[in-house]
Amino acid sequence: MNRQTSRYRVADINLIMTTECERTEKRAEKYLVKSPGIDFDKTAEVIELPAGMAEEESSKYVGVQPDDVEYMLTGRAFYTILLKYYGLMLHSSAVVVDGYAYLFSADSGTGKSTHTELWLKYFKDRAFIINDDKPALRKTDGKWYVYGTPWSGKNNINVNTRAELGAIVFLERSENNWIEKMTPQEAIPKFMAQTVRKLQRKEDISAMLSILSAVLEENPIYRLGCDISEEAVITSYEAIRKV
Amino acid sequence: MKIKEGYILKEVAGSNVVLPVGEEVLNFNGMASLNAAGAFLFKKMQEDVTEEQLVQALLDTYEIDAETAERDVAKFVNKIKGAGLIE
Numbered sequence: 001m002n003r004q005t006s007r008y009r010v011a012d013i014n015l016i017m018t019t020e021c022e023r024t025e026k027r028a029e030k031y032l033v034k035s036p037g038i039d040f041d042k043t044a045e046v047i048e049l050p051a052g053m054a055e056e057e058s059s060k061y062v063g064v065q066p067d068d069v070e071y072m073l074t075g076r077a078f079y080t081i082l083l084k085y086y087g088l089m090l091h092s093s094a095v096v097v098d099g100y101a102y103l104f105s106a107d108s109g110t111g112k113s114t115h116t117e118l119w120l121k122y123f124k125d126r127a128f129i130i131n132d133d134k135p136a137l138r139k140t141d142g143k144w145y146v147y148g149t150p151w152s153g154k155n156n157i158n159v160n161t162r163a164e165l166g167a168i169v170f171l172e173r174s175e176n177n178w179i180e181k182m183t184p185q186e187a188i189p190k191f192m193a194q195t196v197r198k199l200q201r202k203e204d205i206s207a208m209l210s211i212l213s214a215v216l217e218e219n220p221i222y223r224l225g226c227d228i229s230e231e232a233v234i235t236s237y238e239a240i241r242k243v
Numbered sequence: 244m245k246i247k248e249g250y251i252l253k254e255v256a257g258s259n260v261v262l263p264v265g266e267e268v269l270n271f272n273g274m275a276s277l278n279a280a281g282a283f284l285f286k287k288m289q290e291d292v293t294e295e296q297l298v299q300a301l302l303d304t305y306e307i308d309a310e311t312a313e314r315d316v317a318k319f320v321n322k323i324k325g326a327g328l329i330e
Binding site for chain 1: 253256257258262268
């Protein structure tokens with residue numbers, strides 16, 4: 001165990017994070033702040049698990065490594081901090097095309113990464129994945145932005161940048177391709193099922209619900225049924241494109 | 244009769260959403276959404292009240308007859324009890 005503390009900037013939030021396991025440290029590397037300003041520590045949020053916790057927790061479960069525990073718990077800590085900055089995590093694969101980010105959300109195994117991979121194939125160098133699993137969604141200066149973060153699922157696909165939010169899409173598998181607009185009310189349970197919901201503190205829950213309300217009222221939300229063809233990409237892109 | 248501590252009712256995009264907080268997250272999986280009358284009763288039940296008081300509160304606020312109010316309260320209380328939200 002090599003416990004070490006570094007300074008990061010994720011989703012425009014200053015972080016001082018202490019890690020003991022290799023994976024979290026490695027994945028956060030892109031977000032390191034090389035020369036923190038004099039005020040950095042004063043404005044920074046702290047993520048620090050108790051020493052030995054990852055190892056102790058992992059020993060309770062078969063097949064779970066300290067790495068897994070640390071990665072999960074630091075992620076949960078970050079996305080709880082995000083609430084204080086008017087931001088939410090959405091479990092989704094986020095693809096950026098021509099500067100706008102489109103979030104495809106669904107339960108694990110449904111095919112959200114498969115769908116955004118099809119976008120990459122179709123749009124080539126006009127597109128990239130900003131976060132393949134847990135993008136941060138945050139409102140600053142009156143606009144909603146999507147951010148890459150070190151927590152992006154098993155494939156570790158993320159870019160340390162932000163892009164303006166284009167649309168949120170809840171994806172399901174279907175034999176043909178269709179897309180329809182959702183009302184904010186319809187989207188509440190869908191969104192709630194794909195964000196950090198089991199929060200301990202009342203003020204966090206309260207913040208989460210306020211931000212959720214704003215996200216759903218201020219952005220277009222869709223339901224997409226799709227297969228894995230190019231037609232699936234065209235169906236969704238033509239309906240949700242911003243430019 | 245009173246709703247347990249550890250539940251929060253909040254308006255989200257025009258809907259009334261109930262979520263568990265703290266230890267209750269382990270007991271209550273998911274969320275509930277309530278219509279306006281449901282949210283009204285939920286708020287009343289965050290203090291200790293009887294079914295009769297709830298019926299009276301509905302009658303004082305909404306233009307409905309006693310029979311409808313009693314039926315609505317009974318239905319709502321049942322639903323809330325069934326979800327394990329009563330102390």
